[in-house]
Amino acid sequence: MKNIVLKFLALMMLFAFTNASANGHAATTEAQTTHKEETYKTKSFSEMISGFVASTGIVALINPGEELDSKGQPMSTFHKGAGRVIMILVTFFLFWLAIAKGFEPLLLLPIAFGGLLANIPVAGIAGEHGFLGVIYSMGLSNEMFPIIIFMGVGAMTDFGPLLSNPKTALLGGAAQFGIFGTLVGAVALSQAGFVDFTLQQASAISIIGGADGPTSIFIATKLAPELLGAIAVASYSYMAMVPIIQPPIMKALTTDAERKIKMTTLRHVSRLEKLVFPVMVLTLAILVLPESTPLIGAFMFGNFLKESGVVERLNDTLQNALINITTIFLGLGVGSKLAADQFLVPDTMFIMVLGIIAFSVGTASGVLMAKVMNLFPGHKINPLIGSAGVSAVPMAARVSNKVGMEYDRTNMLLMHAMGPNVAGVIGSAVAAGVLISLFQ
Amino acid sequence: METNLIVEGFKFMGLGMGTVFIFLVIMIASMNAMSYIVHKFFPEPQASATPSAPAQQDNKKVVAAITAAIKHHRG
Structure with missing residues (x-):
C-alpha cells in the first residue's frame, strides 16, 4: 500500500516537474529575448556625451520632446519650453514677495518652491508618480489638508470677543457679499464671451472673496481642481495684501466722525460660554446646512479642544506641530498646480482680477453693513471693524485697529474687530456649504 | 441648451x-x-472672593488662639 502511494506521489511530482519546466522554459526564452534588448550596448564616448547632453534640462527647455499634460493631451510647445522658464521666474518673484515683503511667507514660500519644482522638465515631479503629485493626491484632491488646517485655526481662535458682542457677527455675514457679488461678475464675464467659466468654476473663483485660504482650497478642489493653483495663489497673495487693499476702501466709505466712534468695553465671557459655543454652532450647522459641516466641524473641533482646557497636549499639537506639517504639504501640493500648462492660461489673469474685486467688495459691504446697523438703536459700531468681516484672521482685525488708531490714538478696536473677524470664518464656511450643496 | x-x-x-x-x-x-x-x-464663582474667605477665617482662628493663650498666661 505504502509503495503505491509513494509511486503515485513520484508520478505526480514528475508531472508537476515536466509541466513547470515546460512553462519555465517558455518563460526563460521570453526573458532572454527581452533581456537581450535591454543589454547594455557599448557606445563610443562621443555617443555617450551626446546622449547625456540630450537629457539635460537646457535641451529639454529649448527643444522639448513629446509630453502629455494633466488631461492626457499633448502639451503645446510654449508650455513645455518658454512657459516653464516664465513660471520659474514667477516663483522667484513669489520668493521675493515672501522674503523681502513678508507676504504670508509661511504659505507663499512652500507654494512657490512647489511651483519651482513642478516646472522642472523631464523629472516630472508634479506628475502622477512624482513626489509633488503624490502629495497632491494624498491630501489635496481629497480635501484633507484644508480640513486639518481648519482644525489648527480653530484651536487658535478665541470666540470671546464675538460672544461678548454677538451682533457683530452680522458684519462677518455682510462681507460674504464679496463672494456672491464676484460670482455674478464671473458668470457675466463668461456670458459676455471674454472667458469660458462654468458655474462651478465661477463659484470656486468667487470664494476668494471669503478671504479664507483653506476654504478657497477646499472649494476649488471640489468644484474646479483645474483652477486650484491660480485660486490658491490669488487667495493667499491677496490675504497678504490686506493691509494695502483694505484701508483706502475703509477710508472712502466712512466719515471722520464715524471713524472716531468709541465702542463700549467688552464684557467678561465665562469659560462655560466659550465651551458651549463650538458645540452650539456645530449643532446649528448640522440642522441648517450639513454641507458646511466638514469645515465648521473641523474648526469647532479644534476650538472645543482648546476651550475644554483638559487636553493641553492635543491643543498644543493642533496649534503648532500639526498645522505646521500640514502647511508644508499643503503649500507644496498647491505649488504642484503652478505647472506652466495649468497656470499660464488666460483664465489665470481673470482669476487674479476677479479675486481682488471679490476682496474689495467684501471689505466694502462689511463697512456698509456697520453703517446700516448704526441706523438702529443700540450701542454704536465703529464702521472700521466692518472690514474685518472678510475672514483673513487676524490680519483684517489688525488693519481695522491700525486705521482706527490713525484717527484717535486711544481708540483700541482690535478686540472689537476680532468678533466680525471670526464670524467671517463661519460665514465663509457657510457660504462654501451653500455653493457645494448647489452642485450636488 | x-x-x-x-x-x-x-x-x-x-x-x-x-x-x-x-x-x-x-x-x-x-x-x-x-x-x-x-x-x-x-x-x-467670584474669583476674588474665594481665596479671601478662608484667610479671614484663619485670621479669626489665630486671634482666638492668641486670646486663649493670653488668657491662659494671665490666668
Whole structure:
C-alpha cells in the first residue's frame, strides 16, 4: 500500500516537474529575448556625451520632446519650453514677495518652491508618480489638508470677543457679499464671451472673496481642481495684501466722525460660554446646512479642544506641530498646480482680477453693513471693524485697529474687530456649504 | 441648451446671502440665549472672593488662639 502511494506521489511530482519546466522554459526564452534588448550596448564616448547632453534640462527647455499634460493631451510647445522658464521666474518673484515683503511667507514660500519644482522638465515631479503629485493626491484632491488646517485655526481662535458682542457677527455675514457679488461678475464675464467659466468654476473663483485660504482650497478642489493653483495663489497673495487693499476702501466709505466712534468695553465671557459655543454652532450647522459641516466641524473641533482646557497636549499639537506639517504639504501640493500648462492660461489673469474685486467688495459691504446697523438703536459700531468681516484672521482685525488708531490714538478696536473677524470664518464656511450643496 | 448664466448667478447670490444671514441671525439669537442661561444658572464663582474667605477665617482662628493663650498666661 505504502509503495503505491509513494509511486503515485513520484508520478505526480514528475508531472508537476515536466509541466513547470515546460512553462519555465517558455518563460526563460521570453526573458532572454527581452533581456537581450535591454543589454547594455557599448557606445563610443562621443555617443555617450551626446546622449547625456540630450537629457539635460537646457535641451529639454529649448527643444522639448513629446509630453502629455494633466488631461492626457499633448502639451503645446510654449508650455513645455518658454512657459516653464516664465513660471520659474514667477516663483522667484513669489520668493521675493515672501522674503523681502513678508507676504504670508509661511504659505507663499512652500507654494512657490512647489511651483519651482513642478516646472522642472523631464523629472516630472508634479506628475502622477512624482513626489509633488503624490502629495497632491494624498491630501489635496481629497480635501484633507484644508480640513486639518481648519482644525489648527480653530484651536487658535478665541470666540470671546464675538460672544461678548454677538451682533457683530452680522458684519462677518455682510462681507460674504464679496463672494456672491464676484460670482455674478464671473458668470457675466463668461456670458459676455471674454472667458469660458462654468458655474462651478465661477463659484470656486468667487470664494476668494471669503478671504479664507483653506476654504478657497477646499472649494476649488471640489468644484474646479483645474483652477486650484491660480485660486490658491490669488487667495493667499491677496490675504497678504490686506493691509494695502483694505484701508483706502475703509477710508472712502466712512466719515471722520464715524471713524472716531468709541465702542463700549467688552464684557467678561465665562469659560462655560466659550465651551458651549463650538458645540452650539456645530449643532446649528448640522440642522441648517450639513454641507458646511466638514469645515465648521473641523474648526469647532479644534476650538472645543482648546476651550475644554483638559487636553493641553492635543491643543498644543493642533496649534503648532500639526498645522505646521500640514502647511508644508499643503503649500507644496498647491505649488504642484503652478505647472506652466495649468497656470499660464488666460483664465489665470481673470482669476487674479476677479479675486481682488471679490476682496474689495467684501471689505466694502462689511463697512456698509456697520453703517446700516448704526441706523438702529443700540450701542454704536465703529464702521472700521466692518472690514474685518472678510475672514483673513487676524490680519483684517489688525488693519481695522491700525486705521482706527490713525484717527484717535486711544481708540483700541482690535478686540472689537476680532468678533466680525471670526464670524467671517463661519460665514465663509457657510457660504462654501451653500455653493457645494448647489452642485450636488 | 442655452441658460442665462447671469440669472443663475443672481439666484446663487440670493440663496447664498440668505443662508449666510439666516445662519448668523440664528447663531446670534442662540448666543444671546446661551449667555443668558449660563449667567443665570451657572454663574462663575467670584474669583476674588474665594481665596479671601478662608484667610479671614484663619485670621479669626489665630486671634482666638492668641486670646486663649493670653488668657491662659494671665490666668
